[in-house]
Each structure stands twice: as structure tokens, then as C-alpha cells.
Amino acid sequence: MTPFRVPTRSWILLALLFAVGLLNYLDRQTLSILKGTLREALGMTDTNYSWLIGAFMAPYIVFYVVSGRLVDRFGTRLSLGVFVGVWSLANMACGAAGGIGALAAGRMLLGAAEPGAFPAIQRVMMTWFPVERRAFAWSLLSPCTTLGAIIAPPLIAWLTGHWNWRGAFIIPGAIGLFVAAAWWMADKNPPVFPSEAARPEPEKPAPMREILRDRRVWLLLAVRAITDPVWYFLLFWLPGYLQERMGLTLQELGWVAWIPSFAASAAVMATGRATDFFVGRGRRPVRVRVTMFVIAACFAPVGVLTTFAPSLFWVLAVFSVMSIVCQIWFFGQSLLVADVFPKTSAATMAGLLGAVGATGGLILNVLAGPVIERFGYLVVFSTLAVLHPLAAALLFRNTRRLEGAPAPAADGKEITA
Known part of the structure; x- marks a missing residue:
């Protein structure tokens, strides 16, 4: 290279x-x-x-x-x-x-x-x-x-x-x-890197109607809608769970609530180095990202053990695993957008994905309260445990489409991603 x-x-x-x-x-x-x-x-x-x-x-x-x-x-x-x-x-x-x-x-x-x-x-x-260096740089930004x-x-x-x-x-x-x-x-x-120079890029952003015709867009929107609610649930419900179920005071919460996020940031940085290693040696970027998603999703079902954890240590360990899975997926989806879509439409894609993810998170948090009051936390954690594996299966099945399908250009013609 x-x-x-x-x-x-x-x-x-x-x-x-x-x-x-x-x-x-x-x-x-x-x-x-x-x-x-x-x-x-x-x-x-x-x-x-x-x-x-x-x-x-x-x-x-x-x-x-x-x-x-x-x-x-x-x-x-x-x-x-x-x-x-x-x-x-x-x-x-x-x-x-x-x-x-x-x-x-x-x-x-x-x-x-x-x-x-x-x-x-x-x-x-x-x-x-x-x-070849994007994943590591992005991992440094993630914390x-x-x-x-x-x-x-x-x-x-x-x-x-x-x-x-x-x-x-x-x-x-x-x-x-x-x-x-x-x-x-x-x-x-901005610089022009040798690895990017040969990749054709449209001069203008594609019209929204052209972007929405691309089936890959709807695939990634579906994946984001499935997975983002897990992170939004952790963000809004983790402090309350630790106080209500584990008996922590507000001061004690301040001492430990950062641990899952810290663990997730460290894992993302390690993942960034690993994915850059494989991409830098000629592996297809999309396949590297999808493999990363699948491996991370295998750990998501650990979340169902939350309500059975016997101590604060094990609750924090479970929450840390869930946070790692969520953050690797956030981090990886940004890289996947960069691998699949032209630079001139990437921000539009990021905006669409963020809006869908925030909407899914908002809906889940509205529904979570009544469900927890009536059935307890186990129902919610059991549901969350299957979302990342479901999204991983969806991506794995469509890996070839993400690698080879045409992307819309600004003039309505198609370019190879």
C-alpha cells in the first residue's frame, strides 16, 4: 500500500x-x-x-x-x-x-x-x-x-x-x-490521500430523493432504529437503576456511574486499532466493519443477566459489556457510512441516521416506564438483549450489497461506492 x-x-x-x-x-x-x-x-x-x-x-x-x-x-x-x-x-x-x-x-x-x-x-x-487510519482517529474522538x-x-x-x-x-x-x-x-x-485519489467522488451532494432511492440507506436506517434504543435506555435509566435497585446514594453513584462509559471508550480505541490493522493490509473495509459488528453483537445477550447480578460489581460488569457493544456499534456505523457513501453525501446520511436513532430512543424511553412499572426490568433487558444480534444478522446478510451496490451521484447517475 x-x-x-x-x-x-x-x-x-x-x-x-x-x-x-x-x-x-x-x-x-x-x-x-x-x-x-x-x-x-x-x-x-x-x-x-x-x-x-x-x-x-x-x-x-x-x-x-x-x-x-x-x-x-x-x-x-x-x-x-x-x-x-x-x-x-x-x-x-x-x-x-x-x-x-x-x-x-x-x-x-x-x-x-x-x-x-x-x-x-x-x-x-x-x-x-x-x-487506513480513520478507525483509530475516530476511536480517539469517541471518549x-x-x-x-x-x-x-x-x-x-x-x-x-x-x-x-x-x-x-x-x-x-x-x-x-x-x-x-x-x-x-x-x-x-484539506489533503488528498493516495488511497482516496482513485475513488470517484461527485462534486455536489446527491438530492435527497436520490439518496432515499438507495436500498443501502434504508438498510442502515433500519439497523440504527434497532440498535440505538439500547444506548438511549442505558443513558437515561442506568443512574436510576443503580440507585433504586442497588441502593446507591447520589454521592456513591458519582463514584461508579462513569465505569461503563470508560470501559466502552477503552474498547472502542482497541477496536479502532484492530480494524485499521486489517484495512491497512488490504482487507475490504465493509467486511472488516461487519465482522466487528457481529463479534460485538455476540456479547449483547449478557444484558439479560442484569437483574440476576448478585452484587454491584457484577451489575457494573454487565452494564460495561452493554456499553461496549453500543459504543462499538456507534463508532462502526460512522465508519461504514464513510466506506459506502461518497463524501459529499456522508453528512446527510449521518443526519438521517442520527434522527432515526434519536426517535427510536425517545419511543423506547416513553414505553419503558410503564413496562417496568408493570412487569419489571427483566422484560426490558430481555428485549434489549436481542436487538444487536438481530441488526448484526441483517448486516451480515447484506454485506455484498453494501460492498457492491451503486451509490447515487449529484447528477442522478450512479457511481460505484
């Missing part, structure tokens, strides 16, 4: 993307962490809080699709800079809110801008890293959202204690404006 060198600027952009992902998860969690404080400061009720969650989630799902098209139309330099700048201003507006209505408006703007980060990241990684989730509670509490609740919104927002400016200055003159 032709020797190559990843430019220094690629690693600088990767560091900035890490900051973007960290801020993305930090800013979205500020409201939930300050719920008790805002109850006293603004007279917020539980009903108000539920509406604030909806004010964020509704535009978040819709703008996942919209932002993907914007990234493919205007490129990552402009689009990601605008997304980060707008959500940072929205976060600062939340800090300046004088009532629930103004806070809801800020959260709506935050929900509209935040999903754009992930389609932009998809496009950046395809542009600045060659296929950013985990770290954001880990540091959010102590950081927001510290900012609130040293300033006030408004500072907990405004200061991270100001940092986000700095990151947006840094991104605008850094994302220039």
Missing part, C-alpha cells in the same frame, strides 16, 4: 472536534443538573421541566436531518463553526433567562444547533483522515461525549457554587464561542 502521512493539521482538527463533542454533551446536561436550583430560582415545576425537555428534543430530531444537508451543501468549516457558535449563544441565553418561557426558547435553539455537530464530524473525519457526561455534574456544581446558576450556562457558552472561532481558523486546505 502506498505510504502516506497524516498532516499535523488533521490532529489539530481532531483535538478541536474532541472539544466540540465534550461541549455538546456538557451544555445539554446543564438544565438537568440544575433542576433543583431552577425550581427555587424560577419557580420551575415538574411539568415545566418536562416541557423544557420537549423543547430541546423536538428540534433536535428534526434538525438532525436538516443539519446533515447543510454540512454537505456548505462544507464543514462554515457549518460546524455556525453550529457551535449558535448553540453556545443559546446556552448563554439560557443563563440570561428571566423566566420559563425564555429558558424554553434558549433550549429550543440549543436543540436545533447541537445535532449538527455529528454530521459535520462524519464529514471531517472522511476529509482529513485516510481510510469526548463520555468525558462531557462525566465532568458535567461536578463542573456545573462548581461553577454554580463559585458564581451562580447563570454562570453555569454562560461560561461554557463563552468557551464554545472560542472553539467556534478556532475551528473557523483551522479547517482549511
